Amino acid sequence: MDNGTTRSQRFGRRRFLGAAGAGTAALLAASAARSATPDPAITEVQDWARGLGDGVATRPYGMPSEFEKHVVRRDVEWLTASRQSSVSFTPLHSLDGVITPSGLCFERHHAGIADIDPAKHRLMINGLVDRQMVYTLDDLKRFPGRVGRIHFLECAANTGMEWRGAQLNGCQFTHGMVHNVAYTGIPLRMLLDHCGVRTNGRWLLAEGGDAAAMTRSLPLDKAMKDCLVAWAMNGEALRPEQGYPLRLVVPGWEGNMWVKWLRRIEVGDQPWHHREETSKYTDLLADGRARRFTWIMDAKSVVANPSPQAPLRHRGPNVLSGLAWSGRDAIRRVDVSLDGGRNWRTARIDEPVLSPSFVRFYAEFDWNGSELLVQSRAIDATGYVQPTKHELRRFRGTNSIYHNNGIQTWLVRPNGETENVEIS
Amino acid sequence: MSRFPRLALIISVLVLGSAAHGDSASAEPAIALGRAALPEEIAAWDIDVRPDGVGLPSGKGSVKQGEELFLQQCAACHGEFGEGAGRWPAVAGGRGSLTDDNPGKAIGAYWPYVSTIFDYVRRSMPFGNAQSLTSDEVYAVTAFLLFINDVVGDDFVLSPETFTSVRLPNANGFYEDDREITERALWNREPCMINCKSEVMILNRARVLDVTPEDAKGAGSVD
Incomplete structure (x- = not known):
């Protein structure tokens, strides 16, 4: 951040604290209060400090502590007719940093999780190429040019239930169709060059190997620019839920295009207009017409702490924490408000700042127990400023389902309880 | 390089x-x-169909044949008349409702191309038994779907010859992403930082709807 930002940040902070209604002296006195009795967690020898724990390799694949059992993906039963064609949500409110653990990445399947034997998996490239080819995973892993990239993947329908107003009470449900993962694979360009795209090749069709055989059309320019064919996430093989053994990575573009269980790429001269790019993933506007090929995910942010599933528990010092991302360019700035957008302060963006990727932002604040209306607002390097939900509805109406990147508001009550609300 | x-x-x-x-x-x-890639391998996997009919297999199917298949293989989820059973998707109805509060987006109301129906049925349906229909059966089911969406008559036979003569009502209802033009006001504005509004009112609350899964609800308690 430049000096100008730092100055405004300092100024903003005074306002921000004022808006939270903090009587600093009183809060300090409260939080520094002495404990009347000694803490048994210190004075008594705990079981784990006396006896032996499990030995090495008794947990050959390490899992989170049993005290973290509540940190799981969740679904919303009434949303869909079956779990095989449904969605589960990332518990954003329980996570920190920018990398989403592989087992907590949201799921969206159209025919359940395909369990594919990698020895029987093939990637075919056919259509308008000089050489129609078949590759095994071993072939792909022997290609020169392997790369690692950290990217967010957001479902275009993330926050889609909120177009008509506050509906689901938890940022897991309002914003949890997004994750941020470190991928390893090869640039799709390498494979396309290997096959020799003909001069009339303009579009690709990516196809999955699951029982949905899901397909999306992708413009060749994007494929040549930055798409990957990836076999690893967060340092290990893709999880079956994320497309094991192979998926497409389409940085900054809607998650539905990141075809999982990728088995075929066809090169053509026109888009295919398949089901997932016509009847779905098109944005119905107020006049009854629909935008299609709305691939890019606009800048968006959400405060994960506090949020309805992670209410405030303590008066005094607190850390507001959240995530911001943009499919267009790097996140340049995130502002936060505690008073429903009357006053804003620029949040502290932590490293690493990659693009297109999550950035993690923090804003420290003192809370005196008064009601808060918590918001965040992302700005990306293209100059795009995350809109309010009212602004977005003025352009889109309320029927578009997809691409709802409006500013989220959480109401924090004096008892810490936090609720999803919409405000004027 | x-x-x-x-x-x-x-x-x-x-x-x-x-x-x-x-x-x-x-x-x-x-x-x-x-x-x-061998020709047989490409033929096995390259089953996609485009709006101009490129990719169609040979074969044909009538509305009547499609009705029988639909009742056997599709109606349990999609309803006998395509109205959708429970939360399963409707495949018919909703014509003229795209500006309503609850727009119908079934085939006749929203889908732009016949090829999209054919391709989707061919690759993904029936749910749980995908790619089990013969080409003639896919033609027949597609013909029946067109019929219950009031696009063709009950004597219609769908084949590569008749395919491109059928147009869906909402074919012209789509246009390319224009956010960078129509929403350009969202770019390059200086966001307000101080005293941005005089008052803030809560307009609606998720609690009122109460549709959040039970185990995810957080109770209030502060020290």
Whole structure:
């Protein structure tokens, strides 16, 4: 951040604290209060400090502590007719940093999780190429040019239930169709060059190997620019839920295009207009017409702490924490408000700042127990400023389902309880 | 390749290897990985169909044949008249409702192309028994779907010959992403930081709807 930002940040902070209604002296006195009795967690020898724990390799694949059992993906039963064609949500409110653990990445399947034997998996490239080819995973892993990239993947329908107003009470449900993962694979360009795209090749069709055989059309320019064919996430093989053994990575573009269980790429001269790019993933506007090929995910942010599933528990010092991302360019700035957008302060963006990727932002604040209306607002390097939900509805109406990147508001009550609300 | 200088070096070494055989650029890839796809393999997987009919298999199917198949294989989820059972998707109805509060987006109301129906049924349906229908059956089911969406008559037979003569009502209802033009006001504005509004009112609350799963609800308690 430049000096100008730092100055405004300092100024903003005074306002921000004022808006939270903090009587600093009183809060300090409260939080520094002495404990009347000694803490048994210190004075008594705990079981784990006396006896032996499990030995090495008794947990050959390490899992989170049993005290973290509540940190799981969740679904919303009434949303869909079956779990095989449904969605589960990332518990954003329980996570920190920018990398989403592989087992907590949201799921969206159209025919359940395909369990594919990698020895029987093939990637075919056919259509308008000089050489129609078949590759095994071993072939792909022997290609020169392997790369690692950290990217967010957001479902275009993330926050889609909120177009008509506050509906689901938890940022897991309002914003949890997004994750941020470190991928390893090869640039799709390498494979396309290997096959020799003909001069009339303009579009690709990516196809999955699951029982949905899901397909999306992708413009060749994007494929040549930055798409990957990836076999690893967060340092290990893709999880079956994320497309094991192979998926497409389409940085900054809607998650539905990141075809999982990728088995075929066809090169053509026109888009295919398949089901997932016509009847779905098109944005119905107020006049009854629909935008299609709305691939890019606009800048968006959400405060994960506090949020309805992670209410405030303590008066005094607190850390507001959240995530911001943009499919267009790097996140340049995130502002936060505690008073429903009357006053804003620029949040502290932590490293690493990659693009297109999550950035993690923090804003420290003192809370005196008064009601808060918590918001965040992302700005990306293209100059795009995350809109309010009212602004977005003025352009889109309320029927578009997809691409709802409006500013989220959480109401924090004096008892810490936090609720999803919409405000004027 | 200029973006990958080291790679270019590797490739040039590999190319030298294959150049010894005197192959033309189009016959052999520069890197000896993968193998040529066989025609039978391409035929097995390349089942996609485009709006112009490219990719259609030979075959045909009538509305009447499609009705029988639909009742056997589709109606349990999609309803006997395509109205959708429970939360399963409707495949008919909703014509003229795209500006309503609850717009119908079934085939006749929203879908732009017949090829989209054919391709989707062919690759993904029936749910849980995908790619089990013959080409004639896919033609027949598609014909029946067109019929219950009031697009064709009950004597219609769908085939490669009749395919492109059928147009769906909402074919012109789509246009390319224009956010960067129509929503340009969202760019390059200086966001307000101080005293941005005089008052803030809560307009609605998720609690009122109460549709959040039970185990996810957080109770209030503060020290």
